[in-house]
Amino acid sequence: QVHLVQSGAEVKKPGASVKVSCKASGFIFTAYILSWVRQAPGQGLEWMGWINTYNDYTDYAQNLQGRATMTTDPSTSTAYMELRSLRSDDTAVYYCARRNWGGMDVWGQGTTVTVSS
Amino acid sequence: QSALTQPPSASGSPGQSVTISCTGTTRDVGTSNSISWYQQHPGKAPKLMIYEVTKRPSGVPHRFSGSKSGNTASLTVSGLQDEDEAVYFCSSFAGGNIFFVFGTGTTVTVL
Numbered sequence: 001q002v003h004l005v006q007s008g009a010e011v012k013k014p015g016a017s018v019k020v021s022c023k024a025s026g027f028i029f030t031a032y033i034l035s036w037v038r039q040a041p042g043q044g045l046e047w048m049g050w051i052n053t054y055n056d057y058t059d060y061a062q063n064l065q066g067r068a069t070m071t072t073d074p075s076t077s078t079a080y081m082e083l084r085s086l087r088s089d090d091t092a093v094y095y096c097a098r099r100n101w102g103g104m105d106v107w108g109q110g111t112t113v114t115v116s117s
Numbered sequence: 118q119s120a121l122t123q124p125p126s127a128s129g130s131p132g133q134s135v136t137i138s139c140t141g142t143t144r145d146v147g148t149s150n151s152i153s154w155y156q157q158h159p160g161k162a163p164k165l166m167i168y169e170v171t172k173r174p175s176g177v178p179h180r181f182s183g184s185k186s187g188n189t190a191s192l193t194v195s196g197l198q199d200e201d202e203a204v205y206f207c208s209s210f211a212g213g214n215i216f217f218v219f220g221t222g223t224t225v226t227v228l
Binding site: 035037044045046047049050059061062095097100101102103104105107108109110 | 120149150151152153155162163164165167168169172174206208210214215216217218219220221222
């Protein structure tokens with residue numbers, strides 16, 4: 001079975017960093033691009049960026065202003081998303097998702113990140 | 118980047134049809150065949166329902182269908198069932214350094 005399993009919830013103070021992991025199973029990790037999407041409480045989906053797991057090429061959403069870094073560890077089929085200089089409006093559920101057919105066909109369970117002083 | 122525009126809500130009685138629009142521009146929906154639709158129930162991750170404008174992943178009921186005309190894509194749910202009550206999001210590839218964009222989301226209520 002194809003799965004993406006994410007790390008657990010995080011609580012961070014403003015200005016800190018958070019790193020969320022996403023472990024893949026059931027498919028060839030390096031054959032797909034992995035996306036990161038976030039959803040603020042009661043809001044819509046926001047694309048953050050994606051990483052080509054074969055060559056580590058990345059694209060990021062402009063509004064992250066260079067605060068996000070996406071990486072992979074193919075030896076463990078795990079992707080990571082680090083977000084720095086956290087602000088209160090970064091409070092959201094963060095999802096990883098497999099890009100396929102121009103959409104996202106497999107999603108992780110989500111990781112809640114709360115930014116609060 | 119601006120989100121694609123969807124109506125905030127739509128509704129229908131069981132057995133009826135509901136159509137949700139997703140309006141973009143020539144920089145995204147109008148020039149992309151990578152239009153997808155997702156269903157999200159409360160507290161759950163989104164689920165892919167339609168990809169490449171009209172295609173259904175395995176396991177998605179035939180009552181879900183997609184189309185596109187110009188800068189607007191649409192999702193139609195025919196024969197509404199109670200379990201179809203959810204929030205639906207569209208998405209599209211976008212040109213330039215925007216790359217990818219989601220719609221604003223539509224809450225579908227089964228009356």
